[in-house]
Amino acid sequence: MMLVELAQSLASFGKVKVLGPAPHVKGNDSSEWRLIVKYNYSDTVEVAKHLRGEAIRLSRGKSVLAASGRAVRALKVRMSDGDVV
Numbered sequence: 001m002m003l004v005e006l007a008q009s010l011a012s013f014g015k016v017k018v019l020g021p022a023p024h025v026k027g028n029d030s031s032e033w034r035l036i037v038k039y040n041y042s043d044t045v046e047v048a049k050h051l052r053g054e055a056i057r058l059s060r061g062k063s064v065l066a067a068s069g070r071a072v073r074a075l076k077v078r079m080s081d082g083d084v085v
Helices: 002-013 041-059
Strands: 016-026 029-039
Touching: 002 016, 002 029, 002 041, 029 041
Parallel strands: none
Antiparallel strands: 016 029
């Protein structure tokens, strides 16, 4: 599972605390999983760059949309301010 690989990569990155992966249920669909990552505000740019690089690395060679020929986004990264969430 790509999310487990991402969690391991983030754990070795060292500037974050990784919670999960855990299932994210939407209605009757429990096929999505979520990984929550806590980090210091001062590390935001570094963490974002690492997350983006890992999402690209892990998605390489995965399935492709027939219509556009673009790769399907297997991982979605969202970053939120901890004071808001």
